[in-house]
Amino acid sequence: MDITFLTLNPESIEPLFSQGVIGRARLSGILNIQAVNIRDYATDKHHTVDDTPYGGGSGMLLKVDIVYTAVSGIKQKAAIKNLKPYVVLTSPGGKVFHQQKACELSQKESLIFVCGQYEGIDARLNDLCIDEEISIGDFVLSGGEMAAAAMANAICRLLPGVLGDEVSAIEDSHSTSLLEYPQYTRPSDFLGQKVPSVLLSGDHARIELWRWQQSFLKTLQIRPELLKNYDFTGLDKKQKKFVDDLHKQQLL
Numbered sequence: 512m513d514i515t516f517l518t519l520n521p522e523s524i525e526p527l528f529s530q531g532v533i534g535r536a537r538l539s540g541i542l543n544i545q546a547v548n549i550r551d552y553a554t555d556k557h558h559t560v561d562d563t564p565y566g567g568g569s570g571m572l573l574k575v576d577i578v579y580t581a582v583s584g585i586k587q588k589a590a591i592k593n594l595k596p597y598v599v600l601t602s603p604g605g606k607v608f609h610q611q612k613a614c615e616l617s618q619k620e621s622l623i624f625v626c627g628q629y630e631g632i633d634a635r636l637n638d639l640c641i642d643e644e645i646s647i648g649d650f651v652l653s654g655g656e657m658a659a660a661a662m663a664n665a666i667c668r669l670l671p672g673v674l675g676d677e678v679s680a681i682e683d684s685h686s687t688s689l690l691e692y693p694q695y696t697r698p699s700d701f702l703g704q705k706v707p708s709v710l711l712s713g714d715h716a717r718i719e720l721w722r723w724q725q726s727f728l729k730t731l732q733i734r735p736e737l738l739k740n741y742d743f744t745g746l747d748k749k750q751k752k753f754v755d756d757l758h759k760q761q762l763l
């Protein structure tokens with residue numbers, strides 16, 4: 512996969528993608544990451560990229576002509592490699608990013624993240640060259656780089672070969688509409704806090720059921736709305752009994 516960050520701070524991107532599984536994926540050629548400076552597409556001698564909003568108001572906007580030329584330039588270079596990048600605008604006004612969106616975007620061969628700055632971008636860019644406007648949550652950052660990097664990281668770790676263990680991405684929180692069960696490593700007793708004994712039992716069926724129950728309970732307590740998307744049809748007898756008991760106790 513090719514990912515391009517279009518940004519006024521290209522130097523902020525590299526350190527976020529040079530370590531760990533993502534850094535290794537780049538070295539092995541699974542992933543190409545580049546950051547392009549919006550200012551490289553400025554046309555005046557002051558390298559201006561922003562201007563004041565029509566109708567007044569505070570702050571500056573990234574200019575339509577500069578960002579459009581930059582996106583077009585990146586797309587032209589991608590076309591040489593037969594790639595057609597999907598363009599994502601980072602914006603607190605977009606639909607909120609989630610794991611399913613990460614899965615969907617991980618199927619694309621090429622992505623461009625447009626990182627806003629100041630008060631954002633000229634709205635005409637949405638029609639001209641943006642495929643999708645995405646927010647990472649209901650809060651406002653000062654620039655799109657961290658939002659784009661967070662999305663790109665979630666996307667990259669889903670690419671085949673990026674995580675050592677393919678199963679671990681499937682079991683992650685949000686992959687099944689349930690939050691992940693609690694996990695523990697050695698020592699089994701720390702300051703009197705003991706690891707649940709079932710995990711030391713070696714009984715894999717019991718461990719699997721316990722983990723699923725813990726996932727279910729944690730989701731019910733912390734993010735009950737996620738259970739609306741949960742598929743109850745595939746539950747086995749023991750899981751069904753667990754859910755029935757929760758119903759009887761009026762916890763579900």
Ligand code: SAH
Pocket residue numbers: 600601602603604625626627628629630631632645646647648649650651652653654655656658
């Ligand atoms: N005035 C704008 C906010 C601009 S913040 C508004 O109210 O919508 C500057 C830039 O930071 C944005 O253009 C966007 O690229 C980025 N940004 C801020 N918050 C974000 C969020 N929650 N998700 C994604 N990008 C965000």
